[in-house]
Amino acid sequence: MQPLPNFDLILFGGTGDLALRKLLPALYRRMVAGQLSADSRIIGVARSEISREEYLAQVETSCKAHVGGEFDAKQWARFSGQLTYFKIDANVEGDFKAFAESFNGREKCERAFFLSTAPDLFAPICEGLARNNLVTSCSRVVLEKPLGHDRASSALINERVGAIFTEQQIFRIDHYLGKETVQNLLALRFGNMLFEPLWKRGRIQHVQITVAENLGVERRAGFYDQTGALRDMVQNHLLQLLCIIAMEPPQSGNPDAMRDEKLKVLRALRPMSGREVLAKTVRGQYKSGAVNGAPVVGYLAEKDVPAGSSTETFVALKCEIDSWRWAGVPFYLRTGKRLQEKLSEIAITFEDIPLSIYERPDKPHSLNRLVIQLQPDESITLSVLAKNPGEGMFLKPVSLGLDFSETFKTRMLDAYERLLTDVIKGNLTLFMRRDELDAAWQWIDPIREAWEQYGESPKSYTAGSWGPAAASALIGRDGFAWSNEL
Numbered sequence: 001m002q003p004l005p006n007f008d009l010i011l012f013g014g015t016g017d018l019a020l021r022k023l024l025p026a027l028y029r030r031m032v033a034g035q036l037s038a039d040s041r042i043i044g045v046a047r048s049e050i051s052r053e054e055y056l057a058q059v060e061t062s063c064k065a066h067v068g069g070e071f072d073a074k075q076w077a078r079f080s081g082q083l084t085y086f087k088i089d090a091n092v093e094g095d096f097k098a099f100a101e102s103f104n105g106r107e108k109c110e111r112a113f114f115l116s117t118a119p120d121l122f123a124p125i126c127e128g129l130a131r132n133n134l135v136t137s138c139s140r141v142v143l144e145k146p147l148g149h150d151r152a153s154s155a156l157i158n159e160r161v162g163a164i165f166t167e168q169q170i171f172r173i174d175h176y177l178g179k180e181t182v183q184n185l186l187a188l189r190f191g192n193m194l195f196e197p198l199w200k201r202g203r204i205q206h207v208q209i210t211v212a213e214n215l216g217v218e219r220r221a222g223f224y225d226q227t228g229a230l231r232d233m234v235q236n237h238l239l240q241l242l243c244i245i246a247m248e249p250p251q252s253g254n255p256d257a258m259r260d261e262k263l264k265v266l267r268a269l270r271p272m273s274g275r276e277v278l279a280k281t282v283r284g285q286y287k288s289g290a291v292n293g294a295p296v297v298g299y300l301a302e303k304d305v306p307a308g309s310s311t312e313t314f315v316a317l318k319c320e321i322d323s324w325r326w327a328g329v330p331f332y333l334r335t336g337k338r339l340q341e342k343l344s345e346i347a348i349t350f351e352d353i354p355l356s357i358y359e360r361p362d363k364p365h366s367l368n369r370l371v372i373q374l375q376p377d378e379s380i381t382l383s384v385l386a387k388n389p390g391e392g393m394f395l396k397p398v399s400l401g402l403d404f405s406e407t408f409k410t411r412m413l414d415a416y417e418r419l420l421t422d423v424i425k426g427n428l429t430l431f432m433r434r435d436e437l438d439a440a441w442q443w444i445d446p447i448r449e450a451w452e453q454y455g456e457s458p459k460s461y462t463a464g465s466w467g468p469a470a471a472s473a474l475i476g477r478d479g480f481a482w483s484n485e486l
């Protein structure tokens with residue numbers, strides 16, 4: 001790990017859930033790994049009237065909870081020495097003035113403003129920073145997702161932020177791109193010859209992308225109820241995973257080479273609208289049930305969920321990519337909260353052999369499958385048929401597997417550790433460009449509009465299940481089954 005240059009990281013939303021649970025523990029870990037220079041500063045910013053000591057106490061509790069056995073009092077003393085807190089209400093102009101003074105003498109330092117707040121504060125924060133001369137040519141801004149709630153609101157935020165920061169200074173985060181296995185998918189595709197000739201229609205039968213969570217909405221119902229699974233997960237994480245699977249090999253490792261290819265995929269997604277949406281998508285909402293043997297309440301009984309809410313906590317959909325490589329290959333995407341287990345995986349099923357001369361299991365068990373598991377464990381498994389030992393030629397499926405923790409015997413970096421260091425290094429490869437985001441919203445908006453137009457209320461599913469039965473029917477109509485149903 002290379003040491004990072006001196007930097008000031010200003011964490012707007014520094015008292016929030018994401019900052020305390022993910023961002024600050026990630027920075028702590030990078031300091032323990034020796035990447036943070038002693039002269040760098042981390043400044044938590046929020047509206048709360050709390051002292052620096054109170055803030056440090058909050059962050060310490062949270063780091064202890066989230067880095068587990070890696071927490072160490074000596075390291076914490078070092079980390080907390082570089083951490084401070086500033087009270088700013090993004091909507092109060094005067095609050096930025098005193099803050100600006102604390103940067104006197106640090107003009108040459110790399111400066112990253114991480115906006116871990118609701119998106120409607122992105123533009124006011126950037127404008128407050130600009131008015132107070134805090135944006136220098138070596139400043140960067142990091143925008144959390146979801147950026148807006150539809151194409152128009154996203155364009156407006158991008159317009160206002162883009163008036164202050166150049167596109168090269170804007171880091172639109174999608175933490176799924178920071179996950180080690182997602183980068184390994186890039187390595188698998190573009191570091192090996194093996195799969196490339198097979199990576200297309202005629203060779204691949206269908207692709208499934210599942211991001212299942214067993215958690216509910218936790219303490220984020222206020223945000224989640226306004227957002228729903230389509231905008232919270234599909235618009236960003238699932239479409240980004242789809243892009244990585246479907247894109248053409250980038251011409252180089254240059255950030256824009258990869259972003260150009262992802263954009264082509266998003267633009268080639270076959271648009272769906274009107275009644276077609278009802279046939280190709282499934283909305284769901286969890287009702288009470290049990291997860292890991294413990295009873296849990298339904299979505300409508302969660303704290304802060306408005307009575308009768310029709311927000312979806314589950315989405316499954318079928319999409320197609322209109323390109324020479326992928327024409328006719330269905331991609332099935334699904335994500336949901338309070339499902340049976342936490343599981344994120346991409347399953348690629350290959351076409352059958354033209355003629356079988358041996359006895360083998362019925363389909364789909366006889367088909368080759370490549371499964372890239374992102375969570376909870378990181379692995380890549382290829383299922384092939386081998387001869388069953390003994391007399392006769394009976395074939396049975398066996399797995400060729402790569403378990404990352406077994407093979408590399410090192411802790412995988414958390415996505416935010418990787419992405420935060422990329423921000424400080426100025427590497428945009430794993431961040432979304434404005435046109436990508438726009439293309440993703442352009443595809444997503446008509447789905448939501450059709451749900452509204454036809455009053456498509458979510459189908460209920462029992463917490464702890466794999467979602468509504470309609471999701472199995474969606475893929476079943478094409479003769480396939482979700483990987484957990486095989």
Ligand SMILES: NC(=O)C1=CN([C@@H]2O[C@H](COP(=O)(O)OP(=O)(O)OC[C@H]3O[C@@H](n4cnc5c(N)ncnc54)[C@H](OP(=O)(O)O)[C@@H]3O)[C@@H](O)[C@H]2O)C=CC1
Binds near residue numbers: 016017018115144
């Ligand atoms: N939590 C998560 O797991 C994930 C969150 N995100 C995204 O990250 C962002 C933050 O989410 P999360 O941490 O959950 O949200 P929280 O509601 O937990 O935190 C919001 C933060 O913003 C601060 N804040 C609110 N209003 C103002 C204001 N006017 N001026 C300055 N600060 C303000 C709050 O502090 P105070 O009230 O003291 O001002 C708090 O620190 C959102 O865009 C979310 O979509 C993305 C992926 C996952």
Ligand SMILES: O=C1O[C@H](COP(=O)(O)O)[C@@H](O)[C@H](O)[C@H]1O
Binds near residue numbers: 213232233344375
């Ligand atoms: O962006 C989000 O992601 C999390 C799931 O992330 P993971 O890394 O734990 O898989 C999700 O819970 C949250 O609702 C969403 O905003």
